[in-house]
Amino acid sequence: MKDLRLRLSQSVGMWVALLLFSALYILYSSLHPKGWTVDVLVQNSNESFALILVSMAQTVPVLTGGIDLSVGAMMTLTNCVASNVVSGSAIQIVEGLLLTLMVGALAGFINGCIVVYGRIQPIIVTLATGAVYLGIALFLRPTPGGKIDDDLTWVTTNAMSEMDTTYGWFPNGAPGWFAHGIGRLPVPMLLLLAIILIVWLPFKNTVTGRGCYAVGSSEGAAYMSGLNVGRSKLAAYTLGGLFAGLGGLYLSIQTGSGNADIPQAGGYTLQSIAAVVIGGTSLFGGTGGAFGSLVGAMVLRAISFCFRVFDADSPMGFLANPLLQPIFEGIILLLAVSIGAARVFRVKNRLSLFT
Amino acid sequence: MSGMQKTSVLRSIDRPTLIACGFILVILAAGTLYMLITQGTATFIEPTYLLQQLKIAAFLGIVAAGMMMVILLGHIDLSVPWTLAASAMLATAVGGPWAIPIGLAVGLVVGLFNGVGVAYLRVPSMIFTLGVNAVLRGLMVMLTGGFAPQSSATPIMKWFAAGQLIYLPVGDGFGLSNSVLVWALISAGIVFMLTRTSMGRYIYATGNREAATYLSGINTKFVLIFGFVMCSLCASLAGLLVAGYTSKAFQAMGDTYLLPAIAAVVVGGTNILGGQGKYTGTVVGTILIVLLQSLLSVMQMPEAGRQIIYGLVIIAMLLVYGRSNAMRT
Incomplete structure (x- = not known):
C-alpha cells in the first residue's frame, strides 16, 4: 500500500498528462466529423509517432540529469540514411532497417562517449554533435528525395489488417480475432507498444537502467555507492540515439523519402523537451520515464489536432x-x-x- | 621588473582566451594561405575585409554579451531568436522617432517576464524561455500575418547599423561601422559592471551557488531578473541593428543567432553551469565563430561541410580546456 502510494506520487505528472490527453482527444473526436473511426486513429498515430519516439529519446539522458539537444539531428540523420538503404529485396530491406537503427545508436553512443570520457557538459556537447549530424545528413541527402519500399510504407502507416492484405498472412480469410480485433488497430500504435515492452521496460529494470535514475538523483551518491556512473550515462545516450533512430526511420517510412530539413530538426528537439516536461520527467534528472514522455508528446499533438476541428x-x-x-x-x-x-x-x- | 609585469598581464588573460586567440591566428593563416594559392592575393588579412568581418561580428557579439550574463547565472535564454525578431518587427512597424524605444521596450518586457518566471516561479530557464519564444513567435505571426512586414527600418536605425562615424580617408578609406562602436560601448559597460560593481560580484556569486548567495543576504531574485533583462535588451538591440543593416525585419531573422551566441560564450571559456568566465573570452569567442564561418564560406564549403566543421571545432576546443573535474572519492 505504501509502495503503491509512493509510486503514484512519483508519477503524478504522468497521470495529469494522461488525463489532459484524454480530455483533449475526446474533445477532438467528438468535434471531428469522422471521429471515433479507425481512419482518424490511424492518421493521428502516424502523425504522432516520430515526435513520440524523439521525446522518448530525450527522456533517457534527461533522467541522468543531462540533456540531448541533438535528438532532432539524429532523427534527421537516420531519416536520410533510411531513404538511401531501405528498399530492394526483403533481405536488403531488413539490412537497411538494421543499418539505420545502428546509425542512430552509434550517434547516441558518440554523444555519450564525449559526455562521459570528454567530461564536457551534455548541453554543449549535443549542441555541437547535433551540427555535425545535420551536416552528415545534408551530405547524404543534399535535396529531399530517396526511396523507401512502397509495401513497407503502406503496411506500417495503416491499420494492422493491411498486413494481411499486403503480405497474405491468412490465405483462408482472416480469423475473427484478427479482423475485428487486432486488425483494426493502427500499426504505429502496436509498434510503440512493442518498443515500450521490448526496449524501455527491460532497460529500466536493469542495473544500468536503475543507475540512470540514481545518477540523475545524485551523481556523487551514485558514484559512492559503487554504481558504474559512466556505463549508465553511456547507455542512456545510446538508448536515446536508438529511439531517435526509430523516430527517423518511421519518418522516412511515413513520408517515403529523406529530407535534411534543419529547421524541422530544431523544432523536434524543442518539442521533445516540452513533451518530456509535460510527461512528468524532471529536467534535473532522477524522476520520470519514457512512458510519461510518450503521453507528453501525445498531449502536444492532441493540442494541434484540436485546433483543426x-x-x-x-x-x-x-x-x-x-x-x-x-x-x-x-x-x-x-x-x-x-x-x-x-x-x-x-x-x-x-x-x-x-x- | 618588466618581466614580472609581463607574467601578470599574461596571467590576467586566462587560458581559454589565449587558446581561442591562437585559433583565430590559425584561421587567419589558413584563410590567407587559401586565398594566396587560389587567387594570388592576401584578401583575408586586408583591413577592409577584417573591418567587414568586425561589422558582422558586432551583431553576434551583442547577442553573445547578453547571453553571457544569463549563462554566468547558471541559466540559459532560448527566447533570444524571437525577442530579436519581435523587437525588429515592432520597431519597423512603428517607425519614426519611437522605433528604437519601442524595440528596446520589447526587450525589457520579455526580459522581465523571463526573469519573473525563472526567479519567482522557479521554472527551469531552458523550458520557460523556450515557451516564451513560442509565444513571441505566435504574437508576431498574429501581427504580421506570417509574412515579412513591408515597413522598412528608419534612417536612424540604418545609421546605427551601417553608418560610419569614424572614417579615415587613407588609401581606399577605413570606415568603422557604427554597429562596432555600439558593441564596444556595450562591452565597456559590461566589463565595468562585471568587475567594478557589486552587481557583477552578485552575478558570479549567484551563478556559483545561489543558496549561499541568498544566505549572505543578497536578493538573488533581483539578480536573476537583472540578468534576463540584460540578455533580452541585448537581443532586442541586436534586432534593431540587424533590421537597420538589412533595412527591414523578417520572420526567421533571429534563428541564426542563438546557437552561435551560446557557442561564442562557451568557446570563450565561460562555464555553461555558471559562475565562471571572463568577458574578454566572449569577445574572442565571437570573433572566432565569425571568422570560422567566413573562412568556410570563402572556401565555398557546402553547407554540409560547414555544419560538420563547426561542430567539430566547438567539441575540439572544449576538449582542450572545457573539461570538468573527474569524480574522485
Whole structure:
C-alpha cells in the first residue's frame, strides 16, 4: 500500500498528462466529423509517432540529469540514411532497417562517449554533435528525395489488417480475432507498444537502467555507492540515439523519402523537451520515464489536432484562425510546461528552491 | 621588473582566451594561405575585409554579451531568436522617432517576464524561455500575418547599423561601422559592471551557488531578473541593428543567432553551469565563430561541410580546456 502510494506520487505528472490527453482527444473526436473511426486513429498515430519516439529519446539522458539537444539531428540523420538503404529485396530491406537503427545508436553512443570520457557538459556537447549530424545528413541527402519500399510504407502507416492484405498472412480469410480485433488497430500504435515492452521496460529494470535514475538523483551518491556512473550515462545516450533512430526511420517510412530539413530538426528537439516536461520527467534528472514522455508528446499533438476541428462559424471559431494558432499553441505550451515544472508550488523549504 | 609585469598581464588573460586567440591566428593563416594559392592575393588579412568581418561580428557579439550574463547565472535564454525578431518587427512597424524605444521596450518586457518566471516561479530557464519564444513567435505571426512586414527600418536605425562615424580617408578609406562602436560601448559597460560593481560580484556569486548567495543576504531574485533583462535588451538591440543593416525585419531573422551566441560564450571559456568566465573570452569567442564561418564560406564549403566543421571545432576546443573535474572519492 505504501509502495503503491509512493509510486503514484512519483508519477503524478504522468497521470495529469494522461488525463489532459484524454480530455483533449475526446474533445477532438467528438468535434471531428469522422471521429471515433479507425481512419482518424490511424492518421493521428502516424502523425504522432516520430515526435513520440524523439521525446522518448530525450527522456533517457534527461533522467541522468543531462540533456540531448541533438535528438532532432539524429532523427534527421537516420531519416536520410533510411531513404538511401531501405528498399530492394526483403533481405536488403531488413539490412537497411538494421543499418539505420545502428546509425542512430552509434550517434547516441558518440554523444555519450564525449559526455562521459570528454567530461564536457551534455548541453554543449549535443549542441555541437547535433551540427555535425545535420551536416552528415545534408551530405547524404543534399535535396529531399530517396526511396523507401512502397509495401513497407503502406503496411506500417495503416491499420494492422493491411498486413494481411499486403503480405497474405491468412490465405483462408482472416480469423475473427484478427479482423475485428487486432486488425483494426493502427500499426504505429502496436509498434510503440512493442518498443515500450521490448526496449524501455527491460532497460529500466536493469542495473544500468536503475543507475540512470540514481545518477540523475545524485551523481556523487551514485558514484559512492559503487554504481558504474559512466556505463549508465553511456547507455542512456545510446538508448536515446536508438529511439531517435526509430523516430527517423518511421519518418522516412511515413513520408517515403529523406529530407535534411534543419529547421524541422530544431523544432523536434524543442518539442521533445516540452513533451518530456509535460510527461512528468524532471529536467534535473532522477524522476520520470519514457512512458510519461510518450503521453507528453501525445498531449502536444492532441493540442494541434484540436485546433483543426473547430468550426469557423461557432463561438469558438476564432480558435480555427490559422494566424492565431501559433500564439494559442505557444501560450498552452508555456502554461503546460510552467505548471509542470514550477518548483515554487512544491518546495517545503525555501532553501531547496536554489539547488 | 618588466618581466614580472609581463607574467601578470599574461596571467590576467586566462587560458581559454589565449587558446581561442591562437585559433583565430590559425584561421587567419589558413584563410590567407587559401586565398594566396587560389587567387594570388592576401584578401583575408586586408583591413577592409577584417573591418567587414568586425561589422558582422558586432551583431553576434551583442547577442553573445547578453547571453553571457544569463549563462554566468547558471541559466540559459532560448527566447533570444524571437525577442530579436519581435523587437525588429515592432520597431519597423512603428517607425519614426519611437522605433528604437519601442524595440528596446520589447526587450525589457520579455526580459522581465523571463526573469519573473525563472526567479519567482522557479521554472527551469531552458523550458520557460523556450515557451516564451513560442509565444513571441505566435504574437508576431498574429501581427504580421506570417509574412515579412513591408515597413522598412528608419534612417536612424540604418545609421546605427551601417553608418560610419569614424572614417579615415587613407588609401581606399577605413570606415568603422557604427554597429562596432555600439558593441564596444556595450562591452565597456559590461566589463565595468562585471568587475567594478557589486552587481557583477552578485552575478558570479549567484551563478556559483545561489543558496549561499541568498544566505549572505543578497536578493538573488533581483539578480536573476537583472540578468534576463540584460540578455533580452541585448537581443532586442541586436534586432534593431540587424533590421537597420538589412533595412527591414523578417520572420526567421533571429534563428541564426542563438546557437552561435551560446557557442561564442562557451568557446570563450565561460562555464555553461555558471559562475565562471571572463568577458574578454566572449569577445574572442565571437570573433572566432565569425571568422570560422567566413573562412568556410570563402572556401565555398557546402553547407554540409560547414555544419560538420563547426561542430567539430566547438567539441575540439572544449576538449582542450572545457573539461570538468573527474569524480574522485
